[in-house]
Amino acid sequence: MEKNMIRNLAIIAHVDHGKTTLVDGMLKQSGVFHEKQVIEERVMDRNELERERGITIMAKNTAVQYGQHKLNIVDTPGHADFGGEVERIVQMVDGVLLLVDAFEGPMPQTRFVLRKALEAGLAPIVVINKIDRLHARPGEVLDEVLDLFIELEASDDQLEFPVIYTNARTGTATLDPSIPGRDLKPLFDIIVQRIPAPKGEPHAPLQLGVTLIDYDPYLGRQAIGRIHNGTISLKQEVAVLKPGGEMQRQRVTGLFVFSGLKKVPVEKAVTGDIVVVTGLLDINVGNTIADPENPVPLSFVNIDEPTMAVAFHVNKSPFAGQEGTYVTSRKLGERLFRESESDVSLRVAATGTPDTFLVSGRGELHLSILIENLRREGYEFEISRPQVVERIIDGVRSEPVEELTLDIPEEYVGIVMERLGPRKSELINMQHKGDGRVRLVFHIPTRGLFGYRSEFMTDTKGLGIIHHAFHHYAPYQGEIYTRSRGSLVAFETGESTTYGLENAQERGELFIGPGVPVYRGMVVGEHARPGDLVINVCKKKQLSNIRSSTAEISTKLTPPRPMSLEQCMEFIADDELLEVTPKSLRMRKQSV
Numbered sequence: 001m002e003k004n005m006i007r008n009l010a011i012i013a014h015v016d017h018g019k020t021t022l023v024d025g026m027l028k029q030s031g032v033f034h035e036k037q038v039i040e041e042r043v044m045d046r047n048e049l050e051r052e053r054g055i056t057i058m059a060k061n062t063a064v065q066y067g068q069h070k071l072n073i074v075d076t077p078g079h080a081d082f083g084g085e086v087e088r089i090v091q092m093v094d095g096v097l098l099l100v101d102a103f104e105g106p107m108p109q110t111r112f113v114l115r116k117a118l119e120a121g122l123a124p125i126v127v128i129n130k131i132d133r134l135h136a137r138p139g140e141v142l143d144e145v146l147d148l149f150i151e152l153e154a155s156d157d158q159l160e161f162p163v164i165y166t167n168a169r170t171g172t173a174t175l176d177p178s179i180p181g182r183d184l185k186p187l188f189d190i191i192v193q194r195i196p197a198p199k200g201e202p203h204a205p206l207q208l209g210v211t212l213i214d215y216d217p218y219l220g221r222q223a224i225g226r227i228h229n230g231t232i233s234l235k236q237e238v239a240v241l242k243p244g245g246e247m248q249r250q251r252v253t254g255l256f257v258f259s260g261l262k263k264v265p266v267e268k269a270v271t272g273d274i275v276v277v278t279g280l281l282d283i284n285v286g287n288t289i290a291d292p293e294n295p296v297p298l299s300f301v302n303i304d305e306p307t308m309a310v311a312f313h314v315n316k317s318p319f320a321g322q323e324g325t326y327v328t329s330r331k332l333g334e335r336l337f338r339e340s341e342s343d344v345s346l347r348v349a350a351t352g353t354p355d356t357f358l359v360s361g362r363g364e365l366h367l368s369i370l371i372e373n374l375r376r377e378g379y380e381f382e383i384s385r386p387q388v389v390e391r392i393i394d395g396v397r398s399e400p401v402e403e404l405t406l407d408i409p410e411e412y413v414g415i416v417m418e419r420l421g422p423r424k425s426e427l428i429n430m431q432h433k434g435d436g437r438v439r440l441v442f443h444i445p446t447r448g449l450f451g452y453r454s455e456f457m458t459d460t461k462g463l464g465i466i467h468h469a470f471h472h473y474a475p476y477q478g479e480i481y482t483r484s485r486g487s488l489v490a491f492e493t494g495e496s497t498t499y500g501l502e503n504a505q506e507r508g509e510l511f512i513g514p515g516v517p518v519y520r521g522m523v524v525g526e527h528a529r530p531g532d533l534v535i536n537v538c539k540k541k542q543l544s545n546i547r548s549s550t551a552e553i554s555t556k557l558t559p560p561r562p563m564s565l566e567q568c569m570e571f572i573a574d575d576e577l578l579e580v581t582p583k584s585l586r587m588r589k590q591s592v
Contacts, residue, residue, distance in 0.1 A: 003202065003272035007195045008226065010074040010089050012117060013099035014107035014467070018129045018168040022099065023062065023075050025171035027260060029184050030064035030071075061212070061224060061274060063258035066188045072258060072274045076113070088211050088285065088344055090120035091298075092226045092274060095195035098145070099127045102136040102165070105144045108403050108469035111152070118154050124161045125194055127187070131165045131177050135435050138165055138177045162190050198226075198272025205291035206230035206238065208277070209298040213285055213342040219254055219278045223289065226274050228298060230291065233268045239292040240283055249292050253279025284341045306347050306360035307400040307446055307470050310367050310569075311384040312336065314355035315579060317588055318493060318519040323581040324380025329355040332381055339370060346370070360389055362470070363446075368566050375580050382577045386569055388446045391473055398473040402449060403428075404442040406456070407465040413438055415459045423448030424477045443471060447480050451570040483573060486532040488525035489589060490518045494538035501557055504535045510560045511587075512537070523576060523587035525560075532589075563587075 011019045063072045074089050096117045100106060106114075117124060126145055128138045142163060149159055164187055165177045172181035212224040232238070234255045240248045256263035256276040269275045277289060288297040314329045321327050326335070333350070336357050340348040347360040361367045364386060371383065391398050404425070408416060410432075417427070417440075425444040432438055449468060456466055488508050498514045510525040518524060518537060527533045563571065568578050568585050579586040 003200065003270055004197045005068055006070050006072065006198055006272045007095070007191055008072045008074075008093040008198060008272065008274060009095045009097060009191060009195050010076050010093045010117075010122075011097045011099060012076050012113040013129075014101070014104070014109040014113075015077075017099050017101045017104070017107075017110075019099050020075055022097075022127070022129065022166065022168035023073060025168055025184055026064055026071075026073065026187075027062065029171060030066060030188075030260075061258050062261060063274070064260065066192065069192050070273075071188075071191060090116055090122060091209055092211050093122060094198055095123035095125065095191075097125050097127050097191075098161075099129050100141055100145055101133070102128050102131045102138045102141055103133045104407075105137075105141040106148045108405050108467050111148060111403075112469050114148065115152050118149075118152050118158060121155075123195055124149075124154075124158055125190055126161050126163045127166055128163065128177075129166050129168050132167050132170075135433075162194050164190055200227070200229045200271040202229075202231060202271040204229040205294035205296065206232055206289065207291075207296060207298055208232060208275070208289040210283060210285055210287045210289065213283070214276070216278075221278070221280070221283060222254075223277045223280055223283045223287070224274070225277075225289070227269060227271050229271060231268060231270050232275065232277070232289070234266075237292055238280075239290045239295040240280055241288040241290055241295055241297040242284075243286055243297075247292075247295055248282070250280050252277055285344050305389070306345065306362055307389050308363055308367065308386050309358055309360040309389050310386050311351070312357045312359055313382040313384070313577065315380045315382050315581070317382065317522075317577075317579045317586065319517070319579070319581075319584075319586070321380070323583045325378030325582075327380045332379060333357055335374065335377075335379060343370075364449075364566060364569060368569060371580055372565055375582050378582055380581045382579050383569070384577060385572045385574055386450065390476070393473055397476045399476050400446045401443050401471050401474045402446050402468040403471040404444050404449065404466070404468040406440045406442075407433075407437055408440070408460050409463055410436055410438050412460045412464065413440070416440065416456070416464075419452070419455060419459060420444065420448075422481065423452065424480055443474075444468075445474075445477055445480065446470075451483055454567055454570065483571075484530060486527040486530055487523045487573070487576070487587075487589075488527050489532050489534045490520060490522045490524050490538070491534050491536040492538055493519040496524070496537045497540055498557060499541040500535075500537040500539035503539065504537050505558050507533055507535060510558070511563050513557070513560045519588075521589040521591065523572075523589070526571070 011023060013019045060075050063070060074093060076089055098114055100110060128141055131138055164173050164175060166173045171184055173184045173187040174181035175186055207229040208225050208227050210223045210225040214222040214224060216222055234252060236252050238250060238252060240250055255266055255269060257266050257269060257273060263276050290296060312332060314332065315327060336348045336359060340346045345362050349358045351358055388399050406416060420442060423444060425442040425448060427442055429441040453466060456464055488504060496512055496514050496516045496518055501510060501514055504510060508525050508528040512524050524537055565585060568587055572578050572587050575590050577588055577590055579588060
């Protein structure tokens with residue numbers, strides 16, 4: 001196919017604004033699926049964790065045919081913790097669809113992903129989605145989007161962006177929100193008209209930038225990237241250029257292009273197309289596949305540095321090795337370093353201790369997804385409390401600051417402001433919505449957010465919406481005490497009993513129920529007061545032959561608070577560790 005018939009675009013948006021649902025509609029209406037095929041929602045989110053959480057974690061490629069044109073589409077994550085996926089995608093595409101919710105408007109991640117697209121000089125198309133939503137305000141949202149473009153210093157050409165209004169769930173698009181759409185044809189037309197054809201010279205020496213790495217059990221590592229110049233053919237000898245200047249001559253054994261959800265084998269691919277190359281050993285993100293007779297590397301996009309770090313330890317708890325398949329430092333280290341090869345925003349470093357690795361990422365969610373993937377693969381390990389990555393800027397100790405956006409009912413403004421005060425937050429904006437809700441925007445040190453999400457949901461009775469994204473580095477703002485209560489710590493190893501828990505629940509909130517194996521030093525609950533309290537949850541009731549009139553009354557236990565992985569990471573203190581196994585999450589004191 002000629003490069004003039006190709007359009008490469010990415011769909012970017014804040015989390016939950018409908019990117020993947022829109023891609024579903026585009027796939028259905030382009031004829032990818034046959035008429036009677038049963039199609040599940042969010043078909044692009046094929047990862048188990050993505051389907052469970054309802055978010056896109058990894059960028060994914062697809063391609064649809066519209067008339068004579070081929071549209072290569074990249075569905076990107078909306079959460080700022082996975083911003084590295086967005087940053088590297090800008091090298092693969094020539095334009096973006098910026099999706100914005102017709103009620104919520106631009107959110108923190110909208111700013112983040114749009115800034116990356118504008119800096120790369122990509123052509124934007126603004127898609128205002130969910131126009132059928134109650135209290136939708138497409139006109140006001142368009143004004144907010146324009147203000148955001150101006151604030152991010154978009155070029156004059158970028159400010160002349162076209163606008164289209166969609167309902168991704170029903171698969172309709174219209175140029176006028178007052179006129180209902182019938183299908184997505186207006187969107188396809190705008191893409192063909194406004195997204196430029198790929199640049200590049202088909203007769204120049206080959207230059208293919210590797211942007212994503214996939215793995216297939218039969219084909220091995222698969223390098224995904226765009227051909228910037230030249231052409232590539234099956235069985236062709238190429239040069240793999242590494243960032244340090246190293247060059248390896250290898251041969252292409254497999255060449256594929258995207259068609260719908262499939263990878264279709266081809267003999268040859270041209271400038272501008274997005275391809276999958278197999279058979280190249282030891283290839284990673286940021287490498288260039290080039291002509292061995294004229295090897296010219298491509299520059300790779302700058303990736304923002306991590307802002308949060310966690311220490312991974314080999315499990316040394318009393319229950320170590322009982323539930324995991326991979327428990328040694330060698331296996332853990334190999335897996336972590338392998339992950340850093342495909343995730344460009346992750347950093348893994350060995351430490352002075354052979355069984356400890358320092359892993360740095362973009363945020364709590366970024367790291368928790370990695371941890372969850374490892375435990376599902378059979379790894380067993382321990383992690384420390386997350387710490388922010390500080391920098392020395394102009395000789396001043398500096399720390400990351402987040403932009404925190406809260407959407408809450410008006411009656412909870414007071415308690416939220418009271419909670420955020422001691423966390424060194426600064427109120428930037430306060431906006432009253434028309435439905436009795438208020439949007440608060442704060443700048444707050446990343447440290448100040450540790451443990452706040454669960455507190456926020458409790459304070460707002462589960463009615464609040466919280467989002468945050470890295471904003472800038474600022475001078476260190478002093479100590480922040482984010483946890484006002486201590487831990488309830490098990491006194492002895494054994495199995496928790498109803499009698500022991502009945503006494504313990506009077507001292508705080510429990511995380512476990514009866515019949516749970518515990519060990520000395522394991523955190524079993526949250527103390528109602530500051531400071532830790534050692535308590536015996538394995539205590540058994542002494543039996544006697546004397547019966548009272550109330551002896552048969554059953555003991556009533558308050559249901560324990562279930563703790564997710566993210567909640568455990570937020571809860572643990574500096575002197576505690578989180579033990580992670582395929583079956584269990586246990587918090588414990590380091591001194592055990």
